[in-house]
Amino acid sequence: TGIEAQVASIVDGMKGMEGPLLPILHEVQEEFGYVPHEALPVIARGLNLSRAEVYGVVSFYHDYRKEPAGRHVLKVCQAESCQSMGSDDVAARLRQALGIDFHQTTPDGRVTLEPVYCLGLCACSPAAMLDGEVIGRIDADRIDEIVAEVRA
Ligand code: FES
Structure with a gap:
């Protein structure tokens, strides 16, 4: 999907950073206004993490929205x-x-x-x-x- 392609390009651009997961999630949220569910496997693959690890981080930090925000x-x-x-x-x-x-x-x-x-x-x-x-x-x-x- 379009979301997955966009997330993949964010991950590609940032995965060389030290501790890239939080900055990537931040960027994804900036881009979409939330962290779409489809983004998680793409991020996990790109960073060699399990999907559960990525999901755990998204859940732990309440700053990340799992759904689009209101107006x-x-x-x-x-x-x-x-x-x-x-x-x-x-x-x-x-x-x-x-x-x-x-x-x-x-x-x-x-x-x-x-x-x-x-x-x-x-x-x-x-x-x-x-x-x-x-x-x-x-x-x-x-x-x-x-x-x-x-x-x-
Ligand atoms: Fe609320 Fe600082 S504690 S603005």
């Missing part, structure tokens, strides 16, 4: 500073409002919710990132705005 990607910081400022509540409210858990996408494909571990915005905890833009000091009003925005 919006909302990342909620769950690292220490944000935790101390109530990021658990923020995440709980968002999960409830959107009806999905972390690492899930709404059935209408509008939004994917993901945890992230520090956005470098600790001074403005709790923080999140919507489609690459950081949002600080999230309170209940801001959550409503975010939900309205991703649903629009």
Whole structure:
């Protein structure tokens, strides 16, 4: 398939690196927005790894998506500073409002919710990132705005 050919060319270009697996997975996700299932055997073959090893790494690192993301990607910081400022509540409210858990996408494909571990915005905890833009000091009003925005 086209996916397999594209992945094969990424693997060919990068397999000479030291520790190529993570950079290759990163590149594949950049290319497709997720790591397609068909990519795994191609990567395994190219790097002389078992398919299970590659799959294990993809599963271990939550940064790799196994399915395409929604139209919006909302990342909620769950690292220490944000935790101390109530990021658990923020995440709980968002999960409830959107009806999905972390690492899930709404059935209408509008939004994917993901945890992230520090956005470098600790001074403005709790923080999140919507489609690459950081949002600080999230309170209940801001959550409503975010939900309205991703649903629009
Ligand atoms: Fe959340 Fe740093 S801990 S931005």
